[in-house]
Amino acid sequence: MTQILQPLIEQRADPYIYRHTDGYYYFTASVPQYDRIELRRAKTIEGLASAQTRDVWRKPDTGAYSELIWAPEIHFNQGAWYVYFAAAPSREIKNKLFQHRMYALRNENANPLEGQWEFMGQVDTGIDSFCLDATTFTHKGQLYYLWAQKHEDIEGNSNLYIAPMKTPWQIEGQPIMLSKPEHEWECRGFLVNEGPSVLKKNGKIFISYSASATDHNYAMGLLWADENADLLDPASWHKSDQPVLQTCFEHKIYGPGHNSFTVAEDGSTVLLVYHARTYTEIVGDPLWNPDRHTFVKPLRWDADGMPDFGRPSIA
Structure with a gap:
């Protein structure tokens, strides 16, 4: 019997879930007001839905980082907790909104729900342009930074570096570009x-990413490299x-994207x-629509060891 997915957490876009060595899952995401960074934790994935939240940082009223707090991620790097955000x-200051x-x-x-967060x-x-969506990972002892950024010499809104x-x-x-928008989708x-x-x-490093506008056209792509x-x-x-x-039009799940990976219990x-x-009947700019919900589903694997993402509506 097909299991149609329901949101785990409503009105939380750009979701990030990290399971730490203390046995807790930590969750953060963009809040609809784009004005703060919120954390919650629970012993289970399901428990995150009802877990108490804590606002660990709020934007200042003015200044260089005082608008549109987007896509926070929580990581434990080199013995301390870090939140990366845009x-x-x-x-x-800039007289433009998206800077x-x-x-x-x-x-x-x-x-990390206790103690002090230091800015x-x-x-x-090294590139002074629109950038966002940073993540980090460690491979063979080296910590890497991975993000999206606009380049003045490349057509489009953002590339992966x-x-x-x-x-x-x-x-x-120097930042190294790994991908730019080139396919129709x-x-x-x-x-x-x-x-x-x-x-x-499976002996590979996979990078998933999102592409196109943030309405029903939003979709995910994949990069991969050998681990060596x-x-x-x-x-x-x-x-x-x-x-x-x-998008799965059959089951009415639209614009899946901005993902993270975690591990089950x-x-x-x-x-x-x-x-x-x-739903797709968005009034006004999709950016300001709060109804992007967090979903979680198992990732499948094919015979060649490649991830099979399936459909966003089916577990």
Whole structure:
């Protein structure tokens, strides 16, 4: 019998779930007001839905990072907790709305819902342009930063970049572009590659990402490289020609994307975490519509060890 999925958490876009060594799942996402960073934790995935939330950081009223707090992620890097997020400056500074840059917070308490969060400043990529959706991962002892950014010489809104990190809040070296919008399904409404997420499995490094406008056209693609390859060499990476997750019109789950990966309570089943809408009759700009909900489903695998994302509506 087909199990039609229901949202785990309503009105939480860009969801990120991390299972820590303390046995807790930690959850953060964009809140509809885009004005703060909210955390919650629970012993189970289902428990996150009803877990008490804590606002760990609120935007200032004015300044370089005082508008549109987007897509926070919580990571435990080199012995401390970090939240990476994007924020835009006050309009009186840039006189434009979408001028996001990326920032980091740090908390050295064992429980990140307690203790103090320290503002570590901007994560400077060396390219002064719109950027967002940072994630981090460690491979063979090296911490990497992976994000989306606009380049003035490349048509479109954002491309995917990678760089090694000197500290959990500073990159070193030149950013390396891994992907740009080029397929038709990446260029519907907007030319976008954003929201990267990393999964290591079956001897490969997988990077999922999202593309196109944030309405029903939003869809996910996939990059992958051999785990022994040079991750800073674009030639090491392969790219899917077709989306790996897209709108399911049959079951009315629209625009799945901006995902993360976590693991089930059994410690081995990989879970796909993503947001999607349950209707298309959006009034006004889809950005301001709060009804992007968090969904969670098991990730399947094919005979070649490649991930099978299935449909966003079916577990």
